[in-house]
């Protein structure tokens with residue numbers, strides 16, 4: 001209160017503004033309103049320009065308060081109000097505040113992350129256009145026949161006189177070439193007025209988005225009128241259940257196998273929302289935002305859609321954001337950060353493939369889960385949220401068990417092929433040639449002979465994961481990481497998949513000079529092997545080395561659809577959103593990577609991957625066959641998956657987690673640190689652990705070096721914090737983190753807190 005009491009009269013009347021400024025400080029900053037303005041003139045959610053040290057910064061007004069804990073002399077004034085109306089509505093503002101608090105992240109950085117880059121630096125939230133209008137003097141001049149000797153000037157004046165209020169630069173561009181030079185001359189004489197004004201909302205939607213984000217490939221599909229499928233009873237029931245919750249919060253978990261028609265349920269619910277005059281937000285995994293999906297939404301909904309994903313330029317992102325905020329695009333489809341999109345009159349949120357790890361921000365910035373924030377946003381906005389997956393996260397299944405989520409099941413459709421037959425192939429019991437066991441090779445041959453297509457899944461790109469000297473045992477290492485270099489043969493390179501380092505591929509050992517050879521399998525090598533074994537079956541590859549754009553993915557898709565490819569070799573990319581109706585056999589080359597991981601989530605991820613990849617088989621009329629190569633066929637995870645499906649696996653996995661108090665039965669946060677030498681990060685984490693001594697309720701595990709301790713020249717370590725209850729965990733962090741920040745060792749490392757970490761290795 002001190003500030004208000006001792007300040008001048010006008011300051012005493014004005015409250016203090018709490019502003020989120022993009023900086024690493026963990027609190028909102030206090031400012032006085034600009035001279036002559038009062039706090040209520042600056043609504044929460046509007047941007048302001050503020051002084052920050054010697055520079056100026058852009059912030060968002062979050063709230064106003066009666067006073068400040070800062071000494072009055074230290075309170076500075078907002079220098080400008082940038083928005084006349086708030087950029088964030090009340091529900092979105094609450095979501096951002098909650099995000100900063102839940103993830104213990106600086107609020108200014110959270111608010112900044114929710115805005116396109118152009119708005120972070122203070123550009124107008126509404127698009128501006130140049131507007132040209134005749135002045136009274138210009139009208140008078142024209143009436144007197146001036147300018148007699150400048151036909152171009154006269155042409156422009158005449159044109160402007162014909163338009164009641166003037167013309168936009170865009171209209172003039174289309175009509176009069178070189179008008180700008182002419183206009184400058186006329187403006188100097190005072191005959192026309194050139195100004196900037198708000199772009200009308202209808203002009204906001206970016207042309208590329210009104211058409212397709214990947215316009216180059218969208219036209220590859222003939223735009224035949226989309227037949228609206230008749231919904232199954234289960235689809236109708238799911239739509240009815242969610243629709244009945246409209247106008248209030250409810251979380252629904254839609255579980256259905258690949259091809260069971262989840263997208264149709266989303267589409268119908270979005271249409272219902274639009275019919276009610278509400279908008280909808282649809283989140284999809286990064287890799288699932290395919291041209292086919294967008295085309296399906298566009299053709300069915302028939303309304304402008306704003307698309308937000310990481311591949312956009314800053315300008316495209318700004319346009320999509322503006323289209324959503326102006327209400328021109330009532331539907332927003334986007335990846336992780338679209339959870340903060342300013343959808344107007346939000347009436348529904350959909351999260352497709354809710355188990356997908358790309359919803360969690362893993363590196364840098366605020367490490368939020370867009371799936372969890374979507375649920376939170378729906379709560380705050382009072383609207384239903386639908387989480388869809390064939391393989392829901394164990395957390396989501398548990399929430400359904402507790403009754404927090406309503407579970408909706410979509411069984412296989414009657415017109416769908418029967419569930420694929422899944423079998424294990426024991427790598428110890430069969431001859432293995434170049435990574436392929438005999439029964440797998442025979443199955444490939446059989447399916448190719450009967451007109452089937454084959455999908456070979458291996459989550460390892462490159463030619464081989466290791467380059468080995470057969471004489472001295474030397475293995476090509478990355479000089480910056482604790483990683484082996486991956487052989488990329490066609491590029492004749494060794495590459496580090498952790499830091500991106502590249503070296504030429506040597507033919508001789510770097511230590512003894514003997515010949516080296518690649519060991520193990522990557523997609524490049526499996527593809528080479530299969531091409532040699534089945535020379536008459538054309539082959540396509542889908543991994544990050546061969547596919548760089550949506551158009552590349554589309555080309556691969558087409559080669560399978562039109563039969564010009566018969567075998568597809570791919571990584572994780574094949575499990576996401578792509579439909580391969582001709583595939584009758586799926587071969588999983590190596591399931592064992594996920595079986596013995598130190599990460600308690602590895603089993604869940606492996607099960608999801610196997611079920612998702614198996615879901616690509618047998619989608620036409622024929623039942624598919626799935627073969628999984630493993631050295632551990634008796635492993636309980638694989639056994640439960642094969643005999644009881646994902647459901648059975650999930651039940652067992654949840655029971656294990658309950659026993660170990662892993663999430664969802666306990667709550668985790670991970671303090672990650674990295675330093676330039678092996679000890680700095682560990683020393684910081686040790687000090688952090690020690691200063692937590694007064695809080696016995698939390699269990700602190702570590703610190704330990706990360707599983708890949710050295711990455712890109714930095715040494716990584718981590719400290720795991722575990723607590724049975726979410727509230728207690730956060731109360732602990734609230735007390736502990738300010739102490740951690742003050743540690744002298746904190747200045748020698750980079751560190752970050754990861755709440756609800758997905759990857760704890």
Ligand SMILES: [Zn+2]
Nearest residue numbers: 469472509512
């Ligand atoms: Zn050697």
Ligand SMILES: [Zn+2]
Nearest residue numbers: 478481496499
């Ligand atoms: Zn490296």
